[in-house]
Amino acid sequence: MSNARLMQGNEACAEGALAAGVRFFAGYPITPSTEIAEIMAEKLPLLGGTFIQMEDEIGSMAAVIGASLTGAKALTATSGPGFSLKQENIGFAIATEVPCVVVDVQRAGPSTGLPTSPAQADVMQARWGTHGDHPAIVLSPASVQECYELTVQAFNFAEEFRTAVIMLMDEVIGHLREKVELRENLAVVDRKKPSVPPDRYIPYVNDESRIPAMANFGEGYRYHVTGLTHGENGLPTGKPEVAGKFLQRLTHKLDPYLDRIQRWEEVELSDAELVIVAYGCTARPVREALGAARREGLKVGLFRPITIWPFPSGEIAKLGGRKFLVPEMNSGQLVGEVERIFGPKNIHRYNRIDGELITPGEILEKIREVMA
């Protein structure tokens, strides 16, 4: 029997979380992400898990980290203003290396903004929203199917690499209804547990893997978790040589794994003279416009980053010598990463920040202009 269903992006995200083994959700109501919390409230107690509606966004992020420390796969979901509030504790999860997933269903900002028109303006916040140097994994789904599959992937990355992973959705994808296949055979990854007895456990060991094994609270491995810069034993330190070693590992912990983390989709790139770099909801009108452009004989292709952080710069660098167009529902955020590779020459932008979608017609017109 097929598992094909018609559902919303937010629903598919919740289903993906459950498929990944999520058993804890803490959240606070905010449009356009609330459906995820509502589904979790209904389903988690049925599965022996826990849903809790916290008093605010900050507390939700804190509760998720606390739950994860006990071994539960834990999720929270929010949107713009709530994502801002969560930033300090997202940094705590990254620094203390506690796996968790934060869904941000982007809406138009800044501040309360245009509730709840779509936007893609949290791209840089997802990368740099919390203070200090830190690694980031941010995934950007462009369909309901991807909401399901990438949420599983987000948890796999969170567990394997011991970090907070951001599912950067947007209002369009979150509320879009389309067919989704709830595949059950997706690989599910769990955090690496200590292989040594407690007296030999080094909670933040700095070894080749760069990812320490994680003991859960209550399993006999008593250790200290602190947002203060800490040594391998987990205890705070002010010593530059210890702090430096920790921060080097933390900020570069994903480097050996980039090949596995970075994902993207390529459409008709082999002969493309113009490469459109688009992600999330904006990739959809681009896909539509590609067909029309090709029929006009315009050699255009799409590069769609699925992992937007770490940005797949290496892959895009291989496309040197061509023109680029980066349409975004913000005033130009990810385009900067393309410019970082090639410089600003031949990099074109198309931006909408009025809460309206970019249409295939607008993209087609821009393609014609750039290729003229």
Place this chain on the structure above:
Amino acid sequence: MFSEISEYFRTEALPHIWCPGCGIGTVMQALVRAIKTLQLDQNNIVVVSGIGCSSRMTGYLDFNTLHSTHGRALAFATGIKAAKPELDVFVVMGDGDAAAIGGNHFIHAARRNIDLTVIVINNSIYGMTGGQSSPLTPHDKRATTSPYGNLERPLQLLAVAEAAGATYGARATAYHNQLLTKVIIDAYNNPGFSVVEAVSQCPVSYGRRNKFKTPADMLRWQKEHGIMKGRQEIGDEEFLIGEIFRAQAAEYTREYEKLRQRLQGGER
């Protein structure tokens, strides 16, 4: 270090950072003595703290310890307890941590009556940042941010806890440290949100701005102003110590477990 409680400490993390004459170490000892008396399994204990002088305590204690973010200790602890209710969860906060930036979490953790044993170390000041006034700084007292005396009134933290739905509240002081151990034991034994206000001294940031010449003067002040509950008249600057309130209410994690079982039995 007293040998009978040394097993509960990470001796490699000592000496502690607290100033000479500080009362936080006394409160830490009372907590550890309570845990020893209760004969709890060290592996099953989680101690969560926020940010500030008091919150450094978790680094020294040999349990599962979490030194979280400023004001958020109760929210982290709520996640821990809700996800794994069999853990014994203690929360240590300072007065600024618990009552100012963490005030919202304090109210709502009390409202849920979630089974946490909470110790608020009240030294009337922000110590780590150098002596700014907190919501528990008494009226007229001096701090670096109230150099002419505190215009504001202090929050009655235990009254807030009771009104919000906590089911146990007590107060003791660094001077009355045996009482402090006893009320921490009682707080642990109460199946719900239990708050102990531990009145403590900060000689460096509070005492020297408020006419306390020595740490001993501050302990003497605690001795003379902490009045065992039961006396009718409370004088100026005096405060009640002992068990302040106790109530009956459903506990959050037990209610949630009942819900799971009801649903798994097919009921909706």
